[in-house]
Amino acid sequence: MTVHALPARQGGPIAGLRNCAWLAWRSLVQIKHNPMELMDMSVQPVMFLLLFVFVFGGQMAGSPGEYLQYALGGLIVQNSLFTALNTAVGLNGDIRKGVFDRFRSLPIARSAPLVGRIAADLAKQVWAIALMLVLGLAIGFDLKGGVGGALAVFALLLLFTLAMSWMTVLLGIVAGSEEKVQMLGFVLVMPLTFTSSAFVRADTFPAPLQWWSRVNPVTAIADASRDLLNGHVHSGPILTTLAWAAGIAVVFFPLAMRAYRSKLS
Amino acid sequence: MVAAMNDTTVRKTMTYAIRAEGLRKAFGDTVALSGVDLEVPAGTVLSVLGPNGAGKTTAVRILTTLLRPDSGHASVGGFDIAREPAKVRALIGLTGQYAAVDEMLTGTENLLLIGRLVGLTRADARARAAELLERFGLSEAARRATKTYSGGMRRRLDLAASLVAAPRILFLDEPTTGLDPRSRNQLWDIVRGLVAEGVTVLLTTQYLDEADQLADDIAVIDRGRVIATGSPDELKSKVGGQLLYVQPSVEADMDGTRELLSDVVGRAPSREGAGWAVPITDSALMPRAAVRLADNGIDVAEFALRRPSLDEVFLTLTGHTAAETEGALA
Numbered sequence: 001m002t003v004h005a006l007p008a009r010q011g012g013p014i015a016g017l018r019n020c021a022w023l024a025w026r027s028l029v030q031i032k033h034n035p036m037e038l039m040d041m042s043v044q045p046v047m048f049l050l051l052f053v054f055v056f057g058g059q060m061a062g063s064p065g066e067y068l069q070y071a072l073g074g075l076i077v078q079n080s081l082f083t084a085l086n087t088a089v090g091l092n093g094d095i096r097k098g099v100f101d102r103f104r105s106l107p108i109a110r111s112a113p114l115v116g117r118i119a120a121d122l123a124k125q126v127w128a129i130a131l132m133l134v135l136g137l138a139i140g141f142d143l144k145g146g147v148g149g150a151l152a153v154f155a156l157l158l159l160f161t162l163a164m165s166w167m168t169v170l171l172g173i174v175a176g177s178e179e180k181v182q183m184l185g186f187v188l189v190m191p192l193t194f195t196s197s198a199f200v201r202a203d204t205f206p207a208p209l210q211w212w213s214r215v216n217p218v219t220a221i222a223d224a225s226r227d228l229l230n231g232h233v234h235s236g237p238i239l240t241t242l243a244w245a246a247g248i249a250v251v252f253f254p255l256a257m258r259a260y261r262s263k264l265s
Numbered sequence: 266m267v268a269a270m271n272d273t274t275v276r277k278t279m280t281y282a283i284r285a286e287g288l289r290k291a292f293g294d295t296v297a298l299s300g301v302d303l304e305v306p307a308g309t310v311l312s313v314l315g316p317n318g319a320g321k322t323t324a325v326r327i328l329t330t331l332l333r334p335d336s337g338h339a340s341v342g343g344f345d346i347a348r349e350p351a352k353v354r355a356l357i358g359l360t361g362q363y364a365a366v367d368e369m370l371t372g373t374e375n376l377l378l379i380g381r382l383v384g385l386t387r388a389d390a391r392a393r394a395a396e397l398l399e400r401f402g403l404s405e406a407a408r409r410a411t412k413t414y415s416g417g418m419r420r421r422l423d424l425a426a427s428l429v430a431a432p433r434i435l436f437l438d439e440p441t442t443g444l445d446p447r448s449r450n451q452l453w454d455i456v457r458g459l460v461a462e463g464v465t466v467l468l469t470t471q472y473l474d475e476a477d478q479l480a481d482d483i484a485v486i487d488r489g490r491v492i493a494t495g496s497p498d499e500l501k502s503k504v505g506g507q508l509l510y511v512q513p514s515v516e517a518d519m520d521g522t523r524e525l526l527s528d529v530v531g532r533a534p535s536r537e538g539a540g541w542a543v544p545i546t547d548s549a550l551m552p553r554a555a556v557r558l559a560d561n562g563i564d565v566a567e568f569a570l571r572r573p574s575l576d577e578v579f580l581t582l583t584g585h586t587a588a589e590t591e592g593a594l595a
Contacts, residue, residue, distance in 0.1 A: 019381075019382055022378060022382055023378075023382070026378050029374060030367075030369035033369070097363055098362065098364075101326075101329075101361050102379075104331055105358075106354060107354040112382075
C-alpha cells in the first residue's frame with residue numbers, strides 16, 4: 001500500500017460547508033439503499049391520520065371531512081415533533097457507538113458532525129410534512145390557504161423544529177440510550193399534543209386544562225398551521241410560535257453547546 | 266547550515282511520535298488517570314496493557330484530542346495536544362473500542378465518507394476506499410450495509426476507516442476485544458504490516474499475549490498509573506525466576522511427575538496444559554529433575570525452562586490479578 005500524503009484542502013468555510021454536506025449525506029444516503037426506511041418513518045403518521053379522521057372524525061366534528069379540515073394542521077405538527085426526536089436518537093447512537101469519536105478525531109470542524117446531522121434531519125422533516133399534507137389532500141382536505149399557506153406551514157414548522165433541535169441535541173447527548181430517548185420523547189410529545197388544541201377545540205376542556213392548553217406551545221403551532229392551511233391568517237398564533245422558537249433556541253442552544261463541549265473536558 | 270540545524274531540531278522532536286507527561290484526569294470523584302507518562306519512539310509499537318477500568322481508554326481519548334486532561338502535557342507527532350489539536354488530528358488515526366462504523370452505510374460508503382471528510386477528491390476517496398477494502402479482505406462485502414458484517418469484518422472496516430488518511434500515528438483502543446482467534450490473528454497481521462510501513466502504533470489491550478505479540482514496548486497500567494514499562498522480555502525478567510515445565514509422555518505418569526517435581530524443587534507445581542509448571546530460582550534444579558525423572562522411568566514429551574507469561578508478570582507487579590482490578594472498579 002502506498003502511503004500518500006493528504007492534499008492540503010483543509011480549513012476555510014467552504015471546506016467546512018462541504019464537510020457538513022457530507023455528514024448530512026451520510027444520514028440521508030441510507031434511505032437510498034433502504035427505501036423501506038421512509039416507509040417505516042411514515043407508517044405511524046399515516047395510521048394516526050387515517051384513524052383520527054375516519055374513526056373519531058364523525059363524532060368529533062359531524063363528519064370525517066369536517067374533522068380533517070380541523071385536525072390536519074395538528075396532525076402535521078405532532079408528526080413534526082416526533083420527527084424532530086430523530087436528531088436525539090441518531091446523535092445518541094453515534095455517541096454510544098463511537099461514530100462520533102471517529103468524526104471528532106478527524107481534522108474537521110468540531111461542529112460539523114452536529115450541523116450535518118441537523119441538516120439531514122431537516123430534510124427528513126420536509127418529507128414528514130409533505131407526506132401528511134399530500135395524504136390529507138388525497139383524502140379530501142380542502143387547501144383553502146393555497147400553495148402559499150402550505151409553504152408558510154413548511155417554513156413555520158421547519159423554523160420551530162430547528163429551534164427545537166437544540167433541545168433534542170441536548171437530549172441525545174445526556175440520555176443513556178436510544179430507547180430512553182425514544183421513551184422520553186414519547187412521554188413529552190404525546191401529552192403535549194393531546195393537551196393542546198391540535199386535535200380538539202380547547203374550550204371543551206375542564207378549566208385547569210384550558211389554562212394549560214393556552215400556555216402549551218403546541219396549541220400555538222397547531223392553531224397557526226391550521227389557520228394557514230385553511231386560509232385564515234391570524235398573526236397571534238404565528239407570533240406566539242415564533243416567540244417559542246426563539247425562546248427554546250435561546251435557552252437550549254447554550255445548554256446543548258455546553259453539553260457538547262463537556263464531552264471534551 | 267541553517268537547514269541542517271532545522272533538520273536536527275525536527276528529528277529531535279520527532280524521535281518520539283507520542284510523548285505524555287503527568288496526565289491526570291478525573292470524572293467527578295472517579296480518578297481515571299493519576300499521572301501517566303508514556304513515550305513512544307517513532308515507528309514502534311507501544312502496548313498499554315491493563316485490565317478494564319485501568320484508564321487505558323481515557324489515555325487514548327486524551328492523546329487523540331477527544332478529551333482534555335485535568336493536568337499534564339502530551340505531544341503527538343511533535344504537536345502539543347492542547348495547543349494544536351487540529352494538527353494532531355491531521356496526523357493520527359483512531360480505532361476505538363467499538364467498531365465505529367455507520368451500520369446503515371456500505372463498506373465503501375463508510376470509507377468514502379471519511380475520505381471526503383479528510384479532503385480527498387471524489388476520485389481519490391473512491392480509489393483509497395477500494396484499496397483499503399481489498400487489503401482488508403472486504404472487497405466482496407464492499408457494497409453491503411455494514412450491519413450485515415460479522416464482528417471481525419466490522420473491526421477490519423473500522424481499522425480501514427482510521428487508515429483512510431494514511432496516518433503516521435495510529436491509536437488502537439482494544440482492537441481485538443470480543444473477536445474470535447482467527448479474526449484476532451488477521452488483525453494482528455494487519456497491524457504488523459502497518460508497522461513495517463513505518464506507522465507508529467499505540468495499542469491498548471487487556472490481553473497479555475496481544476501485547477507480547479505486537480509490542481516493542483509495554484506500559485503496564487493499573488488504576489490510572491503506569492506501574493511498569495519495558496520490552497516484553499524486560500518485563501518478564503523483571504519478575505525474575507524461571508519456570509520449569511515438564512510434560513510426561515503418558516497421562517498415567519502425571520501424578521508421579523508432580524510428586525517428583527515438588528520433591529526436587531521444594532514447592533508444588535501447577536497444572537499447565539498436559540504438564541506441570543513450577544518456578545525455580547536455582548538452575549541446578551533442572552538437571553537434578555531430569556535425572557530423577559529418568560531414574561523413575563518417566564518418559565517426557567516436553568522438558569523445558571520457560572520465562573513467566575505476562576499474566577504472571579501482571580500478578581507480580583500489581584499484587585493482584587487483572588480480574589481483581591476489574592471487580593474493584595465495577
